[in-house]
Amino acid sequence: xxxxxxxxxxxxxxxxxxxxxxxxxxxxxxxxxxxxxxxxxxxxxxxxxxxxxxxxxxxxxxxxxxxxxxxxxxxxxxxxxxxxxxxxxxxxxxxxxxxxxxxxxxxxxxxxxxxxxxxxxxxxxxxxxxxxxxxxxxxxxxxxxxxxxxxxxxxxxxxxxxxxxxx
Amino acid sequence: xxxxxxxxxxxxxxxxxxxxxxxxxxxxxxxxxxxxxxxxxxxxxxxxxxxxxxxxxxxxxxxxxxxxxxxxxxxxxxxxxxxxxxxxxxxxxxxxxxxxxxxxxxxxxxxxxxxxxxxxxxxxxxxxxxxxxxxxxxxxxxxxxxxxxxxxxxxxxxxxxxxxxxxxxxxxxxxxxxxxxxxxxxxxxxxxxxxxxxxxxxxxxxxxxxxxxxxxxxxxxxxxxxxxxxxxxxxxxxxxxxxxxxxxxxxxxxxxxxxxxxxxxxxxxxxxxxxxxxxxxxxxxxxxxxxxxxxxxxxxxxxxxxxxxxxxxxxxxxxxxxxxxxxx
Numbered sequence: 001x002x003x004x005x006x007x008x009x010x011x012x013x014x015x016x017x018x019x020x021x022x023x024x025x026x027x028x029x030x031x032x033x034x035x036x037x038x039x040x041x042x043x044x045x046x047x048x049x050x051x052x053x054x055x056x057x058x059x060x061x062x063x064x065x066x067x068x069x070x071x072x073x074x075x076x077x078x079x080x081x082x083x084x085x086x087x088x089x090x091x092x093x094x095x096x097x098x099x100x101x102x103x104x105x106x107x108x109x110x111x112x113x114x115x116x117x118x119x120x121x122x123x124x125x126x127x128x129x130x131x132x133x134x135x136x137x138x139x140x141x142x143x144x145x146x147x148x149x150x151x152x153x154x155x156x157x158x159x160x161x162x163x164x165x166x167x
Numbered sequence: 168x169x170x171x172x173x174x175x176x177x178x179x180x181x182x183x184x185x186x187x188x189x190x191x192x193x194x195x196x197x198x199x200x201x202x203x204x205x206x207x208x209x210x211x212x213x214x215x216x217x218x219x220x221x222x223x224x225x226x227x228x229x230x231x232x233x234x235x236x237x238x239x240x241x242x243x244x245x246x247x248x249x250x251x252x253x254x255x256x257x258x259x260x261x262x263x264x265x266x267x268x269x270x271x272x273x274x275x276x277x278x279x280x281x282x283x284x285x286x287x288x289x290x291x292x293x294x295x296x297x298x299x300x301x302x303x304x305x306x307x308x309x310x311x312x313x314x315x316x317x318x319x320x321x322x323x324x325x326x327x328x329x330x331x332x333x334x335x336x337x338x339x340x341x342x343x344x345x346x347x348x349x350x351x352x353x354x355x356x357x358x359x360x361x362x363x364x365x366x367x368x369x370x371x372x373x374x375x376x377x378x379x380x381x382x383x384x385x386x387x388x389x390x391x392x393x394x395x396x397x398x399x400x401x402x403x404x405x406x407x408x409x410x411x412x413x414x415x416x417x418x419x420x421x422x423x424x425x426x427x428x429x430x431x432x433x434x435x436x437x438x439x440x441x442x443x444x445x446x447x448x449x450x451x452x453x454x455x456x457x458x459x460x461x462x463x464x465x466x467x468x469x470x471x472x473x474x475x476x477x478x479x480x481x482x483x484x485x486x487x488x489x490x491x492x493x494x495x
Contacts, residue, residue, distance in 0.1 A: 034214035
């Protein structure tokens with residue numbers, strides 16, 4: 001390293017120190033964003049990332065837009081999504097009871113069950129990003145508490161139905 | 168006839184009263200600074216900081232202190248008993264002596280010494296000995312590494328610190344802090360810190376390093392050494408190190424205020440108020456820096472001292488000597 005480079009590095013380094021002080025100094029004067037939780041609560045939770053939930057169709061909010069393609073299951077890095085669809089019956093066995101299998105299944109365009117295991121989810125959002133019909137989004141419930149991790153296996157279809165009924 | 172022992176003119180009486188006042192001052196400032204530190208940290212990170220214990224969390228440091236006092240004093244097996252317990256005492260004791268030559272006010276300098284500056288530098292050098300003893304006596308590898316770092320860091324930064332201080336001492340022609348303060352004026356352009364900003368800058372950087380404050384807190388670096396030299400200390404063993412750090416901060420801020428910012432002198436109403444304002448401004452700057460900068464790597468720390476600060480301090484000292492020589 002030449003002498004001029006050395007001095008240039010020292011100059012930019014010194015400048016960065018003052019820039020840093022400026023940033024924290026500004027933060028010092030800004031109003032705090034932390035809320036003293038039990039006494040106060042925030043209401044603008046639109047940017048909050050809760051577990052994923054299904055988006056209903058516009059004409060029937062209790063039916064998901066999901067087409068059971070299984071792209072979200074494939075995209076999920078932590079294997080927390082499960083989509084089950086009816087397996088098409090073999091010829092001659094049309095009367096047999098319906099068996100559910102992992103999506104995608106031939107001929108099935110609606111999911112039988114969508115389950116998210118929130119205890120595994122890292123909230124990366126890959127599922128919502130890859131969904132071709134925008135059927136997944138983050139929920140905004142920050143108050144999720146349970147005593148057992150099994151309670152974090154959430155049936156999203158049932159949840160969507162419940163939400164549609166409440167509206 | 169020598170003055171009566173009970174009279175305030177007796178040097179021993181003055182020393183005892185001065186030391187008692189210094190202890191009270193250090194203790195009180197420790198409490199205040201802990202609160203300020205946590206509040207500044209909070210506000211820099213856009214959160215409120217302590218707030219539940221007392222109004223604005225003002226009683227929080229007292230609660231912390233009570234908790235510290237209440238904790239059991241433990242010593243690891245295989246530790247050197249005498250060194251282990253001597254270390255925290257040795258960390259705290261010399262710092263109190265450093266307060267004695269500080270001129271708080273024209274009428275309030277606990278001890279006027281014509282070598283006050285040398286006394287402070289000598290006794291603050293003892294601080295590193297306590298870190299070595301703590302690290303060595305703990306029988307713990309993190310403690311030992313912290314102690315080794317403390318030595319390298321302290322030795323590295325003492326050199327430019329002394330050179331920066333020397334340039335001011337030469338300008339003023341004295342080693343007495345009282346006299347150096349008196350040679351400056353009340354207005355900023357009469358301060359040595361404004362007349363010789365390079366020395367002031369070097370002194371500030373070295374002061375932060377010598378007090379083991381972030382970004383130079385490598386002897387205790389919690390991310391790599393758990394807590395460095397004080398890993399094994401509990402309760403007030405740790406508390407004394409903690410208090411010594413704050414006391415050290417006040418000493419270096421006091422020295423900086425006296426040497427570079429005109430001490431007690433202000434444009435109007437000269438007195439202790441100005442001194443405290445300047446000391447607290449520097450303390451606030453040090454706390455502000457702690458919550459801004461990340462910890463440096465050890466080679467960066469040593470490079471900064473040997474490659475930049477020491478040569479700069481030598482150049483500055485040479486310039487001061489030349490100017491002083493020309494000016495007579």
